[in-house]
Amino acid sequence: MKVRKAIIPAAGFGTRFLPATKSQPKEMLPIVDTPVIQYVVEECLRSGVTEILMVIGKSKRAIEEHFYRNTDLEDELEEKGKLKELEQIRKISNMANIHFVWQKELNGLGDAVSYGKSFCGNEPFALLLGDTLLGSDDPAKPILKQMVDIFHDKQESVVALEEVPHEKVSRYGIAGGQDQGDGVIKLDTMIEKPSLEEAPSNTAFAGRYVFHPEIFDHIAKTPRGKNNEIQLTDAMRELMLSRGMYGLRFSGKRYDIGNRLDFLKTNIEFALKRPDLAPQLVEYIKELAANDPAFSS
Numbered sequence: 001m002k003v004r005k006a007i008i009p010a011a012g013f014g015t016r017f018l019p020a021t022k023s024q025p026k027e028m029l030p031i032v033d034t035p036v037i038q039y040v041v042e043e044c045l046r047s048g049v050t051e052i053l054m055v056i057g058k059s060k061r062a063i064e065e066h067f068y069r070n071t072d073l074e075d076e077l078e079e080k081g082k083l084k085e086l087e088q089i090r091k092i093s094n095m096a097n098i099h100f101v102w103q104k105e106l107n108g109l110g111d112a113v114s115y116g117k118s119f120c121g122n123e124p125f126a127l128l129l130g131d132t133l134l135g136s137d138d139p140a141k142p143i144l145k146q147m148v149d150i151f152h153d154k155q156e157s158v159v160a161l162e163e164v165p166h167e168k169v170s171r172y173g174i175a176g177g178q179d180q181g182d183g184v185i186k187l188d189t190m191i192e193k194p195s196l197e198e199a200p201s202n203t204a205f206a207g208r209y210v211f212h213p214e215i216f217d218h219i220a221k222t223p224r225g226k227n228n229e230i231q232l233t234d235a236m237r238e239l240m241l242s243r244g245m246y247g248l249r250f251s252g253k254r255y256d257i258g259n260r261l262d263f264l265k266t267n268i269e270f271a272l273k274r275p276d277l278a279p280q281l282v283e284y285i286k287e288l289a290a291n292d293p294a295f296s297s
Contacts, residue, residue, distance in 0.1 A: 001155060003148045003210055005119065006049045006126040008040055009112040011057035011103040016259050025060045027130040029257065031270050032277070036257055037063060037130045038092065045096055047145035049126050052098045053119045055112045064100055069093040108229025110219045117216045124151060124212055132207030133255040133266070134160065143250045144208055150184060151210045154246055157239060160208035161185065161247040162254055169199040173233045175247055176200030185247040187240055192226055192233035203247070205233075206254050215239050 010027045017026050027037035037054075044052055056063055070089065077086040101115050113127060126144055134143040147158045164172060170193055177187035189200045218235040239245060255266040271277045289295045 001124050001151075001212075003049060003124050003126055003151055005051040005053070005123055006044045006128060007053050007055065007113060007116040007119070008037065008128050008130050009055045009103075009109060010037060010060060010063055010130040011055055011106060011112060012131075017263075025056075025063055026257075027060075028062050028066065029263065031133070031255075031257070031267055032274065035066060036133065038066070039133050040128050040130055041067075041096055041098070043134070043142050043144050044126065044128065046142045047126070047148055049144070049148070050096050051119075052096050053116050054098060054100050054130075055103050055115050056100055057103050057106065067092060067095075067098050108224075108227070108231055110222055110230035110232040110235050113232060114216065114219045114230075120213055120216075122213050124157075124210060127209040127211060129207035131256070131258050133257070134206065134208060134250065135253045135255065137251040143248070143252055144210075146250065147208060147210045147248055150246055150248060154244075155212075156243055157212050157215065157236075157245045158210045159187070159236075159245065159247050160206040161203045161249045162206045163202055163249070164204045166196060166199075166202050169202050169204065170195055172204035174199045174201060175203055175205065177247060180246070183249040183251065185249060187245045187247050190233055190237050190240065192231050203249065206250070207256075212239065212243060214243060218242075 010025065012026070015021070017029065020029070028035045031039065041052060044050070054063060073089060074086060077089070099119065101119070103112050103115055116125065126148070128144065136143050136146070143160055147160060150158045159175065161175060173190060173192045174194055175185075175187050175190040177185040177189065180186055191198060191200065215235060218238040219230065219232070221238070222230050222235045224230055236245065255262070255269070257263040257266055268281075271281050
């Protein structure tokens with residue numbers, strides 16, 4: 001079973017970024033000059049996944065418009081000789097086969113994933129959270145590609161894992177299991193947003209999954225859990241018990257843009273990787289550090 005398809009849930013309100021997200025999807029907030037969700041799509045493509053379903057909701061039409069062609073803008077850029085910009089926007093509309101479905105109500109991540117059942121059929125699929133970016137220590141092998149390779153080897157579901165501070169385990173889905181070497185863990189327990197006393201470890205889900213299609217059957221049987229929502233973790237636990245599941249403790253970094261501070265940090269880090277921006281940005285930060293009282297407080 002080869003992984004060719006991906007689901008990207010993008011229906012949430014993004015209330016932590018109000019008022020910016022009142023009419024603008026949080027997934028369209030830019031990291032430097034590129035929307036977060038475009039980075040997620042590019043990770044799919046670099047991992048060999050070319051069929052993508054985005055689960056969207058109210059006030060998310062900007063995501064559709066971003067990935068569809070805008071011939072008026074193309075004509076304007078061509079007329080003004082802005083060929084570099086023209087190439088960039090044409091690339092966006094041609095980068096993947098992207099489909100959209102509307103989530104009728106916000107009933108949790110498990111419910112959002114269920115909207116992909118007819119799209120995926122009996123095929124395995126990747127699930128990527130639209131507000132999380134993963135950077136790999138090996139640029140030639142994105143985290144998702146590493147997970148796809150494990151799935152192809154094991155033919156069982158795989159989740160990305162990262163260690164988080166113990167005081168933050170209650171914010172995440174937490175997993176535990178047996179180390180298999182090379183960062184791979186055979187999972188035997190998981191719990192959604194546990195207390196520190198309940199947590200089996202401090203190893204958290206990191207926003208990337210590769211699922212066997214049987215996950216849809218378990219989601220359909222999953223009752224509402226925490227926050228009266230259909231929790232994906234509950235369905236995953238049943239899948240783990242029936243088929244087995246692996247985790248990848250990846251080498252790299254998770255960039256969570258789900259809150260203002262991490263969003264700002266991510267923008268700075270990504271800008272510092274840009275040759276066209278890094279020198280001037282470094283000088284600006286040095287100048288701030290030398291002159292702004294906030295740096296000395």
